[in-house]
Amino acid sequence: MANWQDKGNGKYKLIAELGYDAKGKRMREFTTITLDRKPRKGELDLEAAKFEDAVKNGTWQKPLNMGFEEFVLNDWKKNYADIEMGDYTRKNVMSLIKCRLIPEFGRYQLDRISTIQIVRYFTSLSEPAARKDKRKGALSTNTLINIYKALKSIFDTAKEWKLIVRNPMDGVKRPKPGKSELRKMKNRKKSYTSEEVERAITALYNEPDTWKLYFIGVLLGGYRRGEFLATEWPDCDFDNNQIYVGKQITLDEEGRSVEGEVKTIESEGYVPMPSWYMIELRLYKRRQIRERMKMKPGEWKGGDKRYAFHSGYGEKYYPNTPSLRWRRILDKYNLPRIRLHDLRHTTALLLRKYGADLKTIQSQLRHSRLATTTDIYMERDTGPIGEENLFEVFDPKKQRGHQMDTTS
Numbered sequence: 001m002a003n004w005q006d007k008g009n010g011k012y013k014l015i016a017e018l019g020y021d022a023k024g025k026r027m028r029e030f031t032t033i034t035l036d037r038k039p040r041k042g043e044l045d046l047e048a049a050k051f052e053d054a055v056k057n058g059t060w061q062k063p064l065n066m067g068f069e070e071f072v073l074n075d076w077k078k079n080y081a082d083i084e085m086g087d088y089t090r091k092n093v094m095s096l097i098k099c100r101l102i103p104e105f106g107r108y109q110l111d112r113i114s115t116i117q118i119v120r121y122f123t124s125l126s127e128p129a130a131r132k133d134k135r136k137g138a139l140s141t142n143t144l145i146n147i148y149k150a151l152k153s154i155f156d157t158a159k160e161w162k163l164i165v166r167n168p169m170d171g172v173k174r175p176k177p178g179k180s181e182l183r184k185m186k187n188r189k190k191s192y193t194s195e196e197v198e199r200a201i202t203a204l205y206n207e208p209d210t211w212k213l214y215f216i217g218v219l220l221g222g223y224r225r226g227e228f229l230a231t232e233w234p235d236c237d238f239d240n241n242q243i244y245v246g247k248q249i250t251l252d253e254e255g256r257s258v259e260g261e262v263k264t265i266e267s268e269g270y271v272p273m274p275s276w277y278m279i280e281l282r283l284y285k286r287r288q289i290r291e292r293m294k295m296k297p298g299e300w301k302g303g304d305k306r307y308a309f310h311s312g313y314g315e316k317y318y319p320n321t322p323s324l325r326w327r328r329i330l331d332k333y334n335l336p337r338i339r340l341h342d343l344r345h346t347t348a349l350l351l352r353k354y355g356a357d358l359k360t361i362q363s364q365l366r367h368s369r370l371a372t373t374t375d376i377y378m379e380r381d382t383g384p385i386g387e388e389n390l391f392e393v394f395d396p397k398k399q400r401g402h403q404m405d406t407t408s
Helices: 043-057 068-084 089-106 115-124 127-132 141-160 179-187 192-202 209-221 225-229 275-293 319-333 344-355 360-367 370-377
Strands: 005-008 011-018 028-034 242-245 246-252 257-260 269-272
Touching: 005 043, 011 043, 028 043, 028 319, 068 089, 068 141, 089 115, 089 141, 089 246, 089 257, 115 141, 127 179, 192 209, 192 319, 192 344, 209 225, 209 275, 209 319, 209 344, 225 246, 344 360
Parallel strands: none
Antiparallel strands: 005 011, 011 028, 242 269, 246 257
């Protein structure tokens, strides 16, 4: 029969009696609970009985004596994160873990962290908490969600590996934007209209060929930033007016610019492009080849790589470089401020406006799920759907203000 012992200082040892083994040795299991008050009559008897039932039913697990920090840095990172995550993702996740989670949970045993403890932690990071304590800035919802996902991955993995019986993340709600952030999100411009696209393309024709063709390509092809940076000349199918996406420029765990895998399997594939754009890209390739032939020995830094977009000596750009350049272009030409990634949103909205169905847009953006295309990129009304070809609408030869250079 279960019993208990008072260990002093509010600690009570619960004892589960499990009978005798084949050699007649008494079998027992022990655990300790702590109360910050005097126990009610019969409370410890009940706790001891519940503990004994849990042991006999197999729902209790012996304490691991493994700390949160030890598990995350030694086991979870090596046997999960290093295998399942890309370098850039792992770099960001580990940064959050070391900056946010280990200072908060690192000193606790893995199996002693409770749901309410995690709930209170997220409450302390919320917008209302930041308003009460002016010394603390409110974290963005995106940051909160990334912290939530990291913590959930850690405990989901621990549960899967049978290191914990219960997952303390069960019952912890995914963070949502606060009112002020929702207001900012609502007011933030998320894409360009057709007229704004024409203004942007016109402005880009005043920029160097590398950036002109990079940004127009992102806009009309719907590429992710790093995908288009990784484009090499063998990826460009000039005969069929398409460009193959099979890799991206990203960062490794040390923050170095490297080639990496694309976001999903569905991200791989050919992206159709306007014929006029591919003509300009071919001419740009020829100019690049001529410039390389004029280089002195040792000036070429690209090795065997043949990136379409580089600084002039063949080396790949740092992933953040296009974003910085894009912001400068917006300021220089007084264009509406949107993020570089919002050009991808613009691609979807324009395709819809000019007659493409959702499956076609999903294929162009290479989403794994149609719901992603619908939920994220089609949230705004684009107006009446027409039957014009998007690629023809923005053909520079048909717009006023500049003429396409067709010299070889």
